[in-house]
Amino acid sequence: MKKILLVAQIILTSMCLHAQQTQGVTLDEIPVIGISGSVSLHFISPEKISYVDLSSAALIGDLPEKNVLRIKVIPDSIPSLISRSDAGLVTVVGESFITQYKLVFLSTASVGQISTQVNILPSNMRSLDISGISLTQSDFKGNAFRLLNHEQKKPISRQSAFGMSMTVNQVFSLGDFVMLDLGFSNDTNLSFDVDELRFKIEDRKINKSTNVQSIEIKPVFQLYPFERFKKSYRNIYVLKKATFPGDKVFNIELSEKQISGRNLRVSLKYSDILNADTF
Incomplete structure (x- = not known):
């Protein structure tokens, strides 16, 4: 009888604890x-x-x-x-x-x-x-400012043309996200009016007989608005982690408004993202 009462007491206690945990x-x-x-x-x-x-x-x-x-x-x-x-x-x-x-x-x-x-x-x-949501916009902003103050090493990738250059300064892993530290410089006397900055996973080699596969990745956060720069500019972008095979590359494309040939593209290998330091 005592065993039955003890079991009943345990069941009731468990039910009470469960009710407390699920209480609205x-x-x-x-x-x-x-x-x-x-x-x-x-x-x-x-x-x-x-x-x-x-x-x-x-x-x-x-x-x-x-x-x-x-x-x-x-x-x-x-x-x-x-x-x-x-x-x-x-x-x-x-x-x-x-x-x-x-x-x-x-x-x-x-x-x-x-x-x-x-x-x-x-x-x-x-x-x-x-x-799927592990960080807030406030978290991204705080970490972006930390990255701006982080000691920079040798740039990971850089592309120059038309007196312009785009540089991937740093790549860091932040939970389920990737942080990109990008720098832009303009050695000309013409301001650069930004049309688009796009992030894409594309084929490394393009054959005429095959269809080009391109997957665009939208940033979930950027530290500053990016509309125009005259001489130099630096910004932090946060993207959701994405995996891709070795025959593809991660491209960052910058284009100018109106009729302009001042377009830049920087490529990152998958190893550049895999080897990113944890922030």
Whole structure:
């Protein structure tokens, strides 16, 4: 009998622990924010906001900046909000977190409880476990600045033409990503207006009798905008890791706007990426 009771107790304890681990968020746990119809409410996120849900039709929102959510009360909805005060839930999803806030409509007499700005803090975030996303844009930016200050060795690859040059200064591995440190120089008196900078995996040798296979890889991050440079320029690009056989190369192509022959191409061997240092 004692053994049966012990087994039952173990089962109940296990069920309780499982319930605690899978328990969701209740309304009592969600922070409460006071709003009014006279001012906008801004949520400031430490990361880029990728998704927003407003549970009430009385609210409208937009993203004036990548990490700023602005919410306003629709004027026609104010009478109904005054009668019930509940203005619904706001759900904000960043690159690595999800958070929710309960909004309560307050009259202008409660000015001391009405919020105009909310900083999304770590204490209010729940982490997201999304396969394939291991770093945020903030992580990329911080590591890119570190790479700029890293001591440079001999350039990995360089191509010059038309008084221009493009150089692959450094290649580093960062988790599931590759960081490329690229430099550009212009020895002419004409500024270079960038049309495109493209990253491709292409055939090493092109035969006329075969179709050319080209796979373009889009960067997931670049440190600075790249539109024009007059003499010299340096930028950091982050790409998702990709494997390719020895008969292909990784090409970086720079082209200029308008009618121009000032185009440059730098090639990297697969070994250049395989031998990249870990950052």
